Amino acid sequence: MAATRTTKKPAKKKKTSATRARSKPPARVPLVDYLVLGANGAYLRANECKSCGARFFDRRNACAACGGREFKKARVKSRGELVGFSIVHRAAPGIAVPFVSGIVDCGGTTVRANVIDVEADPEHVKLGMKLALATYVSGSDDDGTECVAFGYAPA
Amino acid sequence: MSTDSVWILGTNMTPFGRYPDRDAVDLAAAAALGALDDGRVTIHDMDILGCGTLFQASAGMGQQLQKQIGQTGIPVYNVSNACATGATALRTVIMAIKAGEAEMGLAVGVEQMGKMGLLAGAEKKPSKHVFAPEGRYGAVQSVDGLLGTATMPGVFGQAGMQYAHDNDGVGFEQFAKVAYKNHKHSTLNPLAQYRKEFPLADVMGSPMMSYPNTLLMCCPTGDGAAAAVVVSGERLQSMPKRVQKRAVKVSASVLTSDPYVESGQVQPDVNTLTRRAATEAYEAAGVGPEDLDLVELHDCFATAELLHYDNLQLCEEGGAGDFIDSGAPFRDGSTPVNVSGGLISKGHPIGATGIANVYEVATHLRGEAGDRQIKRAKVGLTHVIGLGSSCGVHILEKAAV
Numbered sequence A: 001m002a003a004t005r006t007t008k009k010p011a012k013k014k015k016t017s018a019t020r021a022r023s024k025p026p027a028r029v030p031l032v033d034y035l036v037l038g039a040n041g042a043y044l045r046a047n048e049c050k051s052c053g054a055r056f057f058d059r060r061n062a063c064a065a066c067g068g069r070e071f072k073k074a075r076v077k078s079r080g081e082l083v084g085f086s087i088v089h090r091a092a093p094g095i096a097v098p099f100v101s102g103i104v105d106c107g108g109t110t111v112r113a114n115v116i117d118v119e120a121d122p123e124h125v126k127l128g129m130k131l132a133l134a135t136y137v138s139g140s141d142d143d144g145t146e147c148v149a150f151g152y153a154p155a
Numbered sequence B: 001m002s003t004d005s006v007w008i009l010g011t012n013m014t015p016f017g018r019y020p021d022r023d024a025v026d027l028a029a030a031a032a033l034g035a036l037d038d039g040r041v042t043i044h045d046m047d048i049l050g051c052g053t054l055f056q057a058s059a060g061m062g063q064q065l066q067k068q069i070g071q072t073g074i075p076v077y078n079v080s081n082a083c084a085t086g087a088t089a090l091r092t093v094i095m096a097i098k099a100g101e102a103e104m105g106l107a108v109g110v111e112q113m114g115k116m117g118l119l120a121g122a123e124k125k126p127s128k129h130v131f132a133p134e135g136r137y138g139a140v141q142s143v144d145g146l147l148g149t150a151t152m153p154g155v156f157g158q159a160g161m162q163y164a165h166d167n168d169g170v171g172f173e174q175f176a177k178v179a180y181k182n183h184k185h186s187t188l189n190p191l192a193q194y195r196k197e198f199p200l201a202d203v204m205g206s207p208m209m210s211y212p213n214t215l216l217m218c219c220p221t222g223d224g225a226a227a228a229v230v231v232s233g234e235r236l237q238s239m240p241k242r243v244q245k246r247a248v249k250v251s252a253s254v255l256t257s258d259p260y261v262e263s264g265q266v267q268p269d270v271n272t273l274t275r276r277a278a279t280e281a282y283e284a285a286g287v288g289p290e291d292l293d294l295v296e297l298h299d300c301f302a303t304a305e306l307l308h309y310d311n312l313q314l315c316e317e318g319g320a321g322d323f324i325d326s327g328a329p330f331r332d333g334s335t336p337v338n339v340s341g342g343l344i345s346k347g348h349p350i351g352a353t354g355i356a357n358v359y360e361v362a363t364h365l366r367g368e369a370g371d372r373q374i375k376r377a378k379v380g381l382t383h384v385i386g387l388g389s390s391c392g393v394h395i396l397e398k399a400a401v
């Protein structure tokens, strides 16, 4: 998977070019490699078994469903339905709580991510609610490169 | 009794709790010696030792135990299999006896967890100076809390809500009733880590960990050990009648792992492997869910117990909400579940759990459970599941002697 990575290696900049550098939009990297930051919008991309169609977000040596060894890239539908969730109030240090961890059925491919742009309480988070993929900047490194994370927001 | 049958001859568990002044080897030795004494045999009668612990999986716990109770040179199988570790140790010994390689063996499960939190393993990585992809998903930041949760209360919270999504009549209150029941049951069990009853409103109102699991709906961490002596039917036949009378038949011993399901890569599926293990166990034992006088199942979180009513086929498919609402799994109901207090209140020293539940069921089948005895209990089932996943189911029956 490393070979498919397109992240630019941040180049060292001379002080004199700082002003010009600031005027450019910062470099962006996806939080995980199955999030594709396309020019026409972000989407998730899975490794799909050519034999049975099972999808995996990480690399597989052989398909866990059928044993097939050939995979192709497949674009996951960006709209989905919330089929399970937990509202997390206790987490490891440094993680903002509460947050909504959601299990989202995106047209037959199940994704786990935070449900965002919704109050984190059971009155607002409803099973069966329609959601759509959304991205946001979750942090930046010392070179100013921004990390783009994804979540699902009410559609 | 048939010569190819397998029996529990003796069993014991330490009270579950916190033992800051003893180590895991002490706890394992206490349970092991207790089980040998209970079966009126000694370590010199054992042909095999199966020893389970999760957090000290590489410590050679079985051999350390032998140095406390007898170094007889028998083969030791140290096993580690998530929350099914104890059940795996037991099943290792059962398989050896079934294979004819042993006549009698000792299975021990132990864990010393201290006060470690349930959130361990979810530690945030130190923030990178410069983003660089790491791991199988090429993550540049820790994804815990950004792409949902992988902590246990959350994962089981999600599993519960998936069940609620698919089935009517299931919600926060049904999950909370499970914990209400198990805390109530534990008041009768002197071996339980906690023995306090809480009103349903207090269960629902206790601090929220991961909705719908509140603090009182989560099992505690703790220390403890449990052990069982297993014997072949052939060897048991040669033993005194009074020993035979207290022996408990292992009618089924099943271990499964999680088969592929589409959603399994993002949310562990605790259902399919449990349903499969139960189906195989019922078939092997020739009994059905309706024959069970008691069940000890893996209630690591209240949400989990509700799912397993369905997975173990104790209720109609999709009917777990009605099942708890009807009172069926309470100790005076039609299918008492977790009369020990369950993991939620008896405690869950991980490696010990899968043998402690065998201790519990065997004690009822022998009619020796004291205040918490389920009257005329003849058949019982034990169940554990560890994420990853591994599921152990055993069906036990009272001796017909």
Ligand SMILES: [Zn+2]
Binding pocket: A049, A050, A051, A052, A053, A054, A063, A064, A065, A066, A067, A068
């Ligand atoms: Zn396949």
